[in-house]
Amino acid sequence: MTDPKKAITEAEAIEQAKQGHEAAFEVLYHLHKRRVYSLCLRMVSNPAQAEDLAQEAFLQLFRKIGTFRGESAFSTWLHRMTVNVVLMQLRKKGLPVVSLEETLEADDEAPRKEFGTKDVKLTGSIDRLQLQRAIDRLPPGYKTVFVLHDVEGFEHNEIAQIVGCSIGNSKSQLHKARLKLRDYLKFMRAEKAKTG
Amino acid sequence: MTCADVQRVLPELIDGAPDGALQTDFETHLKACSACSDLVSDLKLIASEARQLAATEEPASRVWVRIAAELRAEGLIHDQYSDQYSDQDSEPESGPTRPVLVPASPRRRWSAWWLAPVAAALLAAGSYVVSHQSTPQVAKQQAPTASVTSPTAATPAANAPSVPTPAPQQLAQQKSPKPINITGPAVGSLVEPEPSAEDQQFLSEVSTRAPSMRATYESQLRAVNADILETQAYVDRNPGDADARQHLMDAYQQKALLYQIALDRIQ
Numbered sequence: 001m002t003d004p005k006k007a008i009t010e011a012e013a014i015e016q017a018k019q020g021h022e023a024a025f026e027v028l029y030h031l032h033k034r035r036v037y038s039l040c041l042r043m044v045s046n047p048a049q050a051e052d053l054a055q056e057a058f059l060q061l062f063r064k065i066g067t068f069r070g071e072s073a074f075s076t077w078l079h080r081m082t083v084n085v086v087l088m089q090l091r092k093k094g095l096p097v098v099s100l101e102e103t104l105e106a107d108d109e110a111p112r113k114e115f116g117t118k119d120v121k122l123t124g125s126i127d128r129l130q131l132q133r134a135i136d137r138l139p140p141g142y143k144t145v146f147v148l149h150d151v152e153g154f155e156h157n158e159i160a161q162i163v164g165c166s167i168g169n170s171k172s173q174l175h176k177a178r179l180k181l182r183d184y185l186k187f188m189r190a191e192k193a194k195t196g
Numbered sequence: 197m198t199c200a201d202v203q204r205v206l207p208e209l210i211d212g213a214p215d216g217a218l219q220t221d222f223e224t225h226l227k228a229c230s231a232c233s234d235l236v237s238d239l240k241l242i243a244s245e246a247r248q249l250a251a252t253e254e255p256a257s258r259v260w261v262r263i264a265a266e267l268r269a270e271g272l273i274h275d276q277y278s279d280q281y282s283d284q285d286s287e288p289e290s291g292p293t294r295p296v297l298v299p300a301s302p303r304r305r306w307s308a309w310w311l312a313p314v315a316a317a318l319l320a321a322g323s324y325v326v327s328h329q330s331t332p333q334v335a336k337q338q339a340p341t342a343s344v345t346s347p348t349a350a351t352p353a354a355n356a357p358s359v360p361t362p363a364p365q366q367l368a369q370q371k372s373p374k375p376i377n378i379t380g381p382a383v384g385s386l387v388e389p390e391p392s393a394e395d396q397q398f399l400s401e402v403s404t405r406a407p408s409m410r411a412t413y414e415s416q417l418r419a420v421n422a423d424i425l426e427t428q429a430y431v432d433r434n435p436g437d438a439d440a441r442q443h444l445m446d447a448y449q450q451k452a453l454l455y456q457i458a459l460d461r462i463q
Contacts, residue, residue: 019274020272020273020274021273021274022264022267022268022273022274025263025264025267025272025273026260026264029260029263030260033254033255033259033260034251034252034253034254034255035250035251036255037253037254037255037259038249038250038251038252038253039250041253042249047256050253050255051255051256051258051259054255054259055259055262055263055266058263059263059266059267062263062267062272063270063272121234121237121238122238122241122242126241126242126245128245128248128249128252131242131245131246131249132249135246135249146246150242150243150246150247151246151247151249151250152250153247153250171207171208172207174207175206175207175210175239178239178242178243179239181242182235182238182239182242185242
C-alpha cells in the first residue's frame with residue numbers, strides 16, 4: 001500500500017488523470033502552469049488573453065491525455081500544444097505569426113537611428129523587466145520567433161515546422177528581433193539615464 | 197571579412213553553427229573589431245537573458261477553477277477523489293506533490309445544500325444583468341436589489357444561510373424584472389465590494405469546517421466580486437459594449453463556479 005502522503009510523480013499523475021481523477025489533473029496543471037502561461041503571455045502580451053489561451057491549451061491536453069503514450073516528454077507535448085493554440089489565436093486575429101520578408105524593412109521600427117543614443121554596450125546589465133517590455137514591443141512575427149527560440153528553446157527547424165516558414169527565415173527573423181531588442185534596451189537605458 | 201560581411205553572416209553564425217573557414221574569418225574579425233564584437237556579445241546576452249524569462253509568470257487562480265469546471269462539465273473528471281491527495285495542503289506548489297489551489301480536504305458530509313441554489317442564482321443573476329444591459333436605466337429603475345430570502349421553514353438545515361430566491365424560478369424566468377444584487381455595494385463604485393450576506397455565510401462555514409481553505413476562498417471571492425463590480429460599472433457606462441457584457445457574464449459564472457467547486461469539495 002502506498003503512503004497516502006507520498007508525492008506522486010508526473011507519470012503517476014498522467015495515469016491517474018487518464019482515469020479521470022481531478023487531483024491528478026490538478027497536479028499536472030500546477031506542474032506546468034507557469035511555463036504554459038508564461039509562453040502565452042510572452043506571445044500575446046495580454047494577461048487576460050494569456051489566461052484564456054493557457055486554459056485552452058490545458059483543456060486540449062487533458063481531453064487528449066488518454067492518447068498520451070509517453071513516447072515524448074509530457075512537457076514537450078504540452079508545450080507544442082500551447083504553441084499551436086497561441087498561433088491559432090494569432091491567425092484568427094489576423095496577426096502574422098511570422099513576418100513576410102518583404103515587409104521587414106518597411107516595418108522596421110527599430111529606434112536605433114532616431115534615438116541618437118551612443119552605441120554603448122549592453123553587456124552584463126539587462127534588467128529582466130526591461131527585457132520583457134522590449135519583447136512586448138516587438139512586431140508579432142519577430143516576437144513569435146524570438147519567444148519560441150530564445151525564451152522557449154525551440155530549434156529553428158522546429159520553429160519552421162510550427163509556424164510554416166523556412167529555416168533561413170526563422171534565423172533571419174530571430175536575428176532581426178534581437179537587433180530590435182538591443183536597440184529598445186539601449187533606448188530604455190538612455191531614457192533612464194536622462195530621467196535618473 | 198568586413199563589418200558588412202559580419203552583418204550578413206551573423207544570423208547564421210551567431211548561435212555557433214560551424215561553417216569552417218567562414219566561422220574562422222568571422223571570429224578573426226570579431227577579435228579585431230570592437231563594434232562587431234560588442235554587437236555579437238550583446239545579442240548573445242539578450243538570448244541568454246531571454247531564457248530566464250521562461251516560466252516566470254504565475255497565472256491567476258481562476259484559470260484552474262475554469263479548467264476544472266470545464267473538465268467536470270465534459271465528464272472528464274470522475275467523482276473519485278483519491279485520499280492520497282487529501283492531506284498535502286502544506287506542501288509547496290512546485291514539485292511533484294499535489295499543489296493546492298482550492299485546498300482539497302477529505303470528503304466530508306457538510307450541510308452545504310444551500311451552495312447549489314446560490315451558484316444557480318448567481319448564474320441567473322449574471323444572465324439577467326447581462327441581458328438587460330441594453331436598457332440599463334430602465335433596469336435600474338425597475339430593479340429592487342437583493343432579493344435575498346430565507347430558506348423555507350421546511351428546510352432541514354435551520355441554520356443555513358439565506359440564499360437568493362431559489363434557482364428554478366429564477367433560471368426559468370430570466371425576464372423577471374428582479375435582478376439579484378449579489379455584490380452589495382452600489383454599481384458604479386470601483387472600491388472593493390463588501391462581501392454579500394451569502395459570501396459571509398459561505399466563508400463562515402468554510403472557516404468552521406475547514407479553516408485552511410478559508411484564505412483561498414476568501415481571496416478568490418474578493419477577486420471575483422471586484423471583477424463583477426468593476427465590469428458592471430464599465431457596462432453601465434458602455435451599455436453597447438458586447439465584449440464587456442460577455443465579460444460580466446463570465447465574471448458571474450466565475451463566482452458561480454467557485455460556489456459549485458466548494459459544493460463539490462465539501463459535500
